[in-house]
Amino acid sequence: MVISVLDSREDVITALCNLVESTSNASIEKNGIFNVGVSGGSLVSFLVKGLPEIKTDFSKWKIFFCDERLVPIDNPDSTFGLYKKQLVDTEIVSLSADQFVTAKQDVTGEEAAQDYAEKLKELVPGNPIPQFDLLLLGMGPDGHTCSLFPGHKILEETNQWVAYINDSPKPPPNRITLTYPVINNANICVFAVCGKDKADVIKKIHVDEEDFPAARVKAVGKVYWIMDKDAGAHLVQ
Ligand SMILES: O=C(O)[C@H](O)[C@@H](O)[C@H](O)[C@H](O)COP(=O)(O)O
Numbered sequence: 196m197v198i199s200v201l202d203s204r205e206d207v208i209t210a211l212c213n214l215v216e217s218t219s220n221a222s223i224e225k226n227g228i229f230n231v232g233v234s235g236g237s238l239v240s241f242l243v244k245g246l247p248e249i250k251t252d253f254s255k256w257k258i259f260f261c262d263e264r265l266v267p268i269d270n271p272d273s274t275f276g277l278y279k280k281q282l283v284d285t286e287i288v289s290l291s292a293d294q295f296v297t298a299k300q301d302v303t304g305e306e307a308a309q310d311y312a313e314k315l316k317e318l319v320p321g322n323p324i325p326q327f328d329l330l331l332l333g334m335g336p337d338g339h340t341c342s343l344f345p346g347h348k349i350l351e352e353t354n355q356w357v358a359y360i361n362d363s364p365k366p367p368p369n370r371i372t373l374t375y376p377v378i379n380n381a382n383i384c385v386f387a388v389c390g391k392d393k394a395d396v397i398k399k400i401h402v403d404e405e406d407f408p409a410a411r412v413k414a415v416g417k418v419y420w421i422m423d424k425d426a427g428a429h430l431v432q
Pocket residue numbers: 234235236237238261262263264274332333334335336339340341342365
């Protein structure tokens with residue numbers, strides 16, 4: 196695990212996108228493609244701000260969602276909708292909407308989870324569990340990541356690659372999410388965390404070693420925690 200506590204949100208964005216650049220170029224050189232999972236929340240704004248600065252062949256990117264809210268794409272709660280509006284439609288980087296892999300719309304939550312799992316099986320090489328080159332994660336003040344919330348039964352899921360929940364404590368309630376079998380099979384996982392509201396749970400995870408959904412994230416390669424000094428307040432002397 197690599198923990199970086201940086202001065203500012205801008206420094207977090209720079210460090211995050213430098214890591215995205217190096218990982219994407221290594222994956223493209225090795226496999227001719229970069230399979231990356233992205234999260235919602237503030238990570239969207241970090242990537243919208245930082246991706247235009249990186250040197251990579253975006254045409255070789257295949258972008259998946261670590262979790263997605265089950266709302267129409269034009270709903271402001273849609274993570275894909277946010278990426279499409281702020282990154283694709285603005286053409287600030289050369290990404291097309293069809294490089295994003297999303298779940299079927301207008302189906303039940305279980306069907307959306309099943310559909311997305313089938314797309315992972317088809318598109319992401321695995322052993323047999325799909326192995327992402329990189330997963331980009333956020334963390335809530337309660338220590339959740341993706342749509343894996345404290346105390347939820349899907350934290351114990353060991354078979355399904357994608358789970359449906361209808362009781363997310365963070366609205367909206369209906370979501371699908373990658374589960375730990377897939378998350379922890381990724382080559383690299385990166386958390387990007389900013390803000391004072393994350394400082395207490397960061398301490399509980401990294402100092403007190405308490406169990407939280409974000410703390411359960413492993414990777415075949417490395418897990419990086421990139422945070423600003425507000426979030427890392429209890430880590431720096
Ligand atoms: O779609 C979502 O809600 C996210 O995937 C979620 O897991 C997010 O990453 C955390 O809630 C942190 O969000 P913030 O960085 O905005 O606090």
